[in-house]
Amino acid sequence: xxxxxxxSGLRGQRTLLLLALFLLWEVAARLFADPAMIAAPSQVLSxxxxxxxxxxxxxxxxxxxxxxxxxxxxxxxxxxxLIGLAIGASAIGRRGVMPIVLLLYAIPQAILLPLxxxxxxxxxxxxxxxxxxxxxxxxxxxxxxxxxxASPLLLxxxxxxxxxxxxxxxxxxxxxxxxxLFSGLRLSMTLTLLGVLxxxxxxxxxxxxxxxxxxxxxxxxxPLFALxxxxxxxxxxxxxxxxxxxxxxxxxx
Amino acid sequence: xxxxxxLAMRAVQVAFLALLLGLWFFAVxxxxxxxxxxxxxxxxxxxxxxxxxSGALWNAARVTLTTVGEAYGLAVAFGILIGxxxxxxxxxxxxFEPILSGxxxxxxxxxxxxxxxxxxxxxxxxxxxxxxxxxxxVAMTSIAAFARVDPGLIxxxxxxxxxxxxxxxxxxxxxxxxxILNGMxxxxxxxxAAVLGGETLASTAGVGYAIKLAEELMDIPRLYAxxxxxxxxxFALNLLLSAVESWSIEA
Numbered sequence: 001x002x003x004x005x006x007x008s009g010l011r012g013q014r015t016l017l018l019l020a021l022f023l024l025w026e027v028a029a030r031l032f033a034d035p036a037m038i039a040a041p042s043q044v045l046s047x048x049x050x051x052x053x054x055x056x057x058x059x060x061x062x063x064x065x066x067x068x069x070x071x072x073x074x075x076x077x078x079x080x081x082l083i084g085l086a087i088g089a090s091a092i093g094r095r096g097v098m099p100i101v102l103l104l105y106a107i108p109q110a111i112l113l114p115l116x117x118x119x120x121x122x123x124x125x126x127x128x129x130x131x132x133x134x135x136x137x138x139x140x141x142x143x144x145x146x147x148x149x150a151s152p153l154l155l156x157x158x159x160x161x162x163x164x165x166x167x168x169x170x171x172x173x174x175x176x177x178x179x180x181l182f183s184g185l186r187l188s189m190t191l192t193l194l195g196v197l198x199x200x201x202x203x204x205x206x207x208x209x210x211x212x213x214x215x216x217x218x219x220x221x222x223p224l225f226a227l228x229x230x231x232x233x234x235x236x237x238x239x240x241x242x243x244x245x246x247x248x249x250x251x252x253x
Numbered sequence: 254x255x256x257x258x259x260l261a262m263r264a265v266q267v268a269f270l271a272l273l274l275g276l277w278f279f280a281v282x283x284x285x286x287x288x289x290x291x292x293x294x295x296x297x298x299x300x301x302x303x304x305x306x307s308g309a310l311w312n313a314a315r316v317t318l319t320t321v322g323e324a325y326g327l328a329v330a331f332g333i334l335i336g337x338x339x340x341x342x343x344x345x346x347x348x349f350e351p352i353l354s355g356x357x358x359x360x361x362x363x364x365x366x367x368x369x370x371x372x373x374x375x376x377x378x379x380x381x382x383x384x385x386x387x388x389x390x391v392a393m394t395s396i397a398a399f400a401r402v403d404p405g406l407i408x409x410x411x412x413x414x415x416x417x418x419x420x421x422x423x424x425x426x427x428x429x430x431x432x433i434l435n436g437m438x439x440x441x442x443x444x445x446a447a448v449l450g451g452e453t454l455a456s457t458a459g460v461g462y463a464i465k466l467a468e469e470l471m472d473i474p475r476l477y478a479x480x481x482x483x484x485x486x487x488f489a490l491n492l493l494l495s496a497v498e499s500w501s502i503e504a
Contacts, residue, residue, distance in 0.1 A: 014351065106491040221370065
């Protein structure tokens with residue numbers, strides 16, 4: 001009991017809560033569930049090595065997804081920044097182009113997936129472009145918001161003290177923008193991943209879409225869960241990576 | 254972010270759609286883009302009318318809208334309930350909030366094969382998938398909104414003898430409503446996108462299924478006709494949401 005009390009920190013309680021959930025899942029899966037539908041965590045863990053990590057085909061599919069995700073995210077960041085700067089720098093951009101961006105952002109992009117396949121084939125290009133089409137919008141929106149975010153008081157203060165245009169950008173606009181931008185970058189990472197995964201699952205003749213289909217249709221849940229867990233771990237790690245970079249850049253706050 | 258008047262913004266959007274249509278005519282007529290990639294807009298218009306007249310549009314839309322409605326209703330009800338329960342204690346908020354936002358960072362799409370495995374390829378899997386997707390933003394914003402209700406208001410109402418139900422109805426809900434509404438708006442967009450996306454991935458009915466079917470049959474004008482319907486519908490939804498938003502700000 002005393003060792004339990006030592007865990008009473010918030011982090012410890014959170015861990016205990018998650019462990020309890022996993023235990024519940026384990027018991028429920030072993031005692032009540034249909035083995036063709038649900039695998040217990042221990043069974044998932046036991047097939048993770050041999051069926052997922054040691055299978056070169058599955059591993060190659062996961063690696064390809066990671067590659068597509070990286071390229072799509074980098075493109076989203078670069079083009080999102082450029083477009084966002086172009087829009088946010090002028091009143092014409094904000095009044096004339098921003099509504100169009102908002103209009104495009106409001107379309108549920110998932111339905112355009114067949115169109116992307118039609119245009120870009122079923123290879124990596126289709127997944128990268130589809131991931132990009134999801135990830136670029138948060139970067140644009142947060143860049144524009146970041147440019148607009150600097151308080152007019154600070155701006156006029158800097159100007160009255162004789163700061164040059166370059167100095168204002170370097171010491172005022174840029175630090176301010178970075179902190180807004182990073183919240184957009186994290187959302188962009190999540191959405192890029194969503195886009196790439198949607199495209200991967202849609203094209204089920206190869207990649208992780210193929211393997212998840214095979215596992216699901218042969219009612220072999222353990223490797224399916226293990227594959228999903230691998231990808232989820234990937235998603236969490238990427239999210240943490242963006243968060244770490246964010247902390248480095250916004251330490252001044 | 255939006256300094257423009259709504260009317261000017263809509264004008265730009267309509268002008269953009271018109272320009273897009275013009276470019277489309279040009280690409281097909283003068284630039285000779287392949288018909289398989291970009292069909293003649295006239296053919297698409299004919300197809301759109303055929304879909305509307307034959308009732309195929311309404312049949313598919315009914316399936317999708319019913320699924321969205323059910324998923325969204327469940328998500329809002331349970332999201333507010335979960336948000337309210339967690340917000341009761343500061344400790345619970347600090348315990349659960351990172352877990353919820355952590356889950357939100359993982360695309361639920363990953364688990365889509367499991368939804369199919371559990372609920373089949375009928376509307377059930379889309380209902381569960383869209384509902385769960387929409388649940389998180391409602392729950393997260395509800396937690397924040399309920400936790401931020403002014404304790405002075407609650408103490409005041411209690412000291413005047415408000416019973417728990419009256420307290421919830423007259424104090425908590427009105428005070429937390431703006432935050433909850435914001436979450437509900439995000440959740441609606443996510444819910445529509447998730448249901449349509451789920452239908453496109455694996456389904457037997459609905460708009461997403463019709464889109465996928467048209468693509469598989471290489472019936473390109475029909476594919477574009479369906480896409481045009483969805484784009485127009487999302488434009489209308491967008492208009493509706495901003496109308497509701499400006500109305501709720503005024504009220």
